[in-house]
Amino acid sequence: MKKVLSLLILIILTAFLFVMAAGFTFGTPLKSDMDDYFIKNGQEQIATNNIVTTVVFDYRGFDTLGESTVLFTAVIGVALMFRKYIRGDSDENE
Amino acid sequence: MRMSKIVRFCADMLYPAVVIFGLYVIMHGHLTPGGGFQGGAVVATAAALVIVAYSYEEIQGMLSKFLFQVQESGGLLMFGGVALIALGLGTTYFFNFLANSGLLFGMSVPFGPNPGDLNTGGVLPLMNIAVGVEVWGGLAIVILYMLSGITKEGV
Numbered sequence: 001m002k003k004v005l006s007l008l009i010l011i012i013l014t015a016f017l018f019v020m021a022a023g024f025t026f027g028t029p030l031k032s033d034m035d036d037y038f039i040k041n042g043q044e045q046i047a048t049n050n051i052v053t054t055v056v057f058d059y060r061g062f063d064t065l066g067e068s069t070v071l072f073t074a075v076i077g078v079a080l081m082f083r084k085y086i087r088g089d090s091d092e093n094e
Numbered sequence: 095m096r097m098s099k100i101v102r103f104c105a106d107m108l109y110p111a112v113v114i115f116g117l118y119v120i121m122h123g124h125l126t127p128g129g130g131f132q133g134g135a136v137v138a139t140a141a142a143l144v145i146v147a148y149s150y151e152e153i154q155g156m157l158s159k160f161l162f163q164v165q166e167s168g169g170l171l172m173f174g175g176v177a178l179i180a181l182g183l184g185t186t187y188f189f190n191f192l193a194n195s196g197l198l199f200g201m202s203v204p205f206g207p208n209p210g211d212l213n214t215g216g217v218l219p220l221m222n223i224a225v226g227v228e229v230w231g232g233l234a235i236v237i238l239y240m241l242s243g244i245t246k247e248g249v
Binding site for chain 2: 043044045046047048049050052053054056057058061062064065067068069071072074075078079082
C-alpha cells in the first residue's frame with residue numbers, strides 16, 4: 001500500500017514536471033534588457049571576452065564576495081567540527 | 095591506508111599535470127569557460143589525489159596545512175583588497191579601474207567575436223587569481239581535515 005502510494009506520487013510529480021517543462025520556450029526570455037546590456041557593453045566597458053566572468057566578477061562583484069565569504073565560513077566550520085578527532089596527535093591541534 | 099606502488103606512481107605523475115591544468119583554468123578565467131572557483135576546485139582535487147594514494151601520515155611533508163590556511167585567508171583578503179583599491183582611487187567599490195587603461199591586463203577588446211588576449215580584463219584576472227587561491231586552500235584544507243583519519247596501517 002505504502003509502495004503503491006509513493007509510486008503514484010512519484011508518477012504524478014514527474015508528469016507535472018514534464019508538463020511544466022514542455023510549456024517553456026527556451027531562448028526567448030520575457031525580459032532581456034539586462035542580458036542585452038551585458039552583451040552589448042561588456043566587452044567595451046570591462047575589456048573581457050567572457051561575459052559570464054564579467055557579470056560574476058564585475059557587475060555582480062558583491063555576490064562573488066559573499067560567495068567567497070560563505071566558502072571561508074564553511075571551511076572554518078569544518079575545521080571546528082573535525083578539531084576534536086585529531087586531538088590525539090599532540091601538535092596537530094590548532 | 096597506503097595504495098600500491100602503481101597507484102602512488104600514477105598519482106606522482108598526475109599531480110603536476112592536474113595542478114598546471116587548474117592554474118591554466120584560473121589564469122584564463124576571463125577568456126575561456128571556468129574561472130577562479132572552478133580552477134581552484136581542480137587544483138584541490140590534486141591534493142585529494144595525493145591523500146588518497148598515500149596515507150595521511152606520509153603526506154605531512156608534502157602538503158602543509160599552514161600554507162593552505164594562509165592561502166585561504168590571503169585569497170579572500172586579496173579579493174577584498176583589490177576591490178578596496180578601487181575605492182581608494184576615488185571610484186566605487188568593485189570598480190574595474192584597470193580595464194582599458196593600458197597597464198597590467200589593461201588592453202582593450204574589440205566588439206564582437208575575437209581570438210582574445212591574456213592581457214585584457216583589468217582587475218578580473220587578479221580577482222580570478224585571488225578566488226582561485228582561496229578555493230584551492232579552502233577545499234584542500236577541508237579534504238585534509240576530513241581524510242585525516244586515513245592512517246598508514248589502514249582503519
